[in-house]
Amino acid sequence: MPPPPTDTDSLSSQGWHLAHPGESKRGLLSLEEFRLLSSDAFQRFLMQRGVKRSQLVRNSRHTWLYQGKGAHQVLQDIKERVTRLTRLPPTLVDLSEPLQVVRYEEGGHYHAHQDSGPVYPETACTHTRLAANASTPFETFMQVRSRHSRRPVKQHHPCVRYITVLFYLNSVEGGGETAFPVADNRTYDEVSLIHNDVDLLDTRRNCNKSNLRVKPAKGTAVFWYNYLSDGRGWVGEQDEYALHGGCVVTRGTKWIANKWINIDPDYQRQVRYQQLVSQNPEDEEDEGLMLDPDIEGSDIHQDL
Numbered sequence: 001m002p003p004p005p006t007d008t009d010s011l012s013s014q015g016w017h018l019a020h021p022g023e024s025k026r027g028l029l030s031l032e033e034f035r036l037l038s039s040d041a042f043q044r045f046l047m048q049r050g051v052k053r054s055q056l057v058r059n060s061r062h063t064w065l066y067q068g069k070g071a072h073q074v075l076q077d078i079k080e081r082v083t084r085l086t087r088l089p090p091t092l093v094d095l096s097e098p099l100q101v102v103r104y105e106e107g108g109h110y111h112a113h114q115d116s117g118p119v120y121p122e123t124a125c126t127h128t129r130l131a132a133n134a135s136t137p138f139e140t141f142m143q144v145r146s147r148h149s150r151r152p153v154k155q156h157h158p159c160v161r162y163i164t165v166l167f168y169l170n171s172v173e174g175g176g177e178t179a180f181p182v183a184d185n186r187t188y189d190e191v192s193l194i195h196n197d198v199d200l201l202d203t204r205r206n207c208n209k210s211n212l213r214v215k216p217a218k219g220t221a222v223f224w225y226n227y228l229s230d231g232r233g234w235v236g237e238q239d240e241y242a243l244h245g246g247c248v249v250t251r252g253t254k255w256i257a258n259k260w261i262n263i264d265p266d267y268q269r270q271v272r273y274q275q276l277v278s279q280n281p282e283d284e285e286d287e288g289l290m291l292d293p294d295i296e297g298s299d300i301h302q303d304l
């Protein structure tokens, strides 16, 4: 049996090939092989096992762009705009994962999914690993390369993507909308995602049945929360209505960029992490390292 298609975000994007092709023939990958596999190689692996492109969870390619000090000004500006848009402390945005740039060719899609999973407090968020006890298990990591550093920077896969900011980098000639199948559906329950053979997760066939569809227009962006508030200003339960996907591109190419804001669901760990980072002399110039509980506009769900 081939492994079920999964989101390949956590895979390294460094272009590794299968380390032991023998394993892949049996349809088995060791955890180590899986970790080292690029998303392209993983797609090839699945297709060798008879999975069709249309059955893949996603049919697209992506890369990561570093946005920290020394990055191209455009990338730093985008980060600042995200900070203003989300009204979050700059540090949270600074410490988040790099910008992900995605390209879909004609026929490309991304079936409906959540950008972030349920919260497991016992697992250390990997971007806050410095503040975790040595015994806390870590998530898998991805590797990103900074233009200014020769070595790849190891960055752990963050466990909470609190907010998604999705930029449309071009206007798509045909299709390619972002679909939110159950947005604002107050009567939604999980069972109704598949009803009378209509699978709302299938963005190749059923985008037209989604409650909300956003048409890509160059220079625009959409953002949403993947979690509810816990009522105390920190991250609460996953927001099931945040389910979304990319409809099939029927004509042309689609380019987008994702900025995810990562936080640790364990507030204390996030605070310790930020304190640790602020002690790092390289980051002396950083502002707003502590969380600001007095952010204005508390009626807007920004919390944190």
Ligand SMILES: O=C(O)CCC(=O)C(=O)O
Pocket: 102, 110, 115, 176, 177, 178, 179, 244, 245, 246, 247, 256, 258
């Ligand atoms: O392509 C889209 O419109 C959605 C992309 C998406 O959901 C993702 O990259 O996580």
Ligand SMILES: [Fe+2]
Pocket: 113, 114, 115, 244, 245
């Ligand atoms: Fe997504």
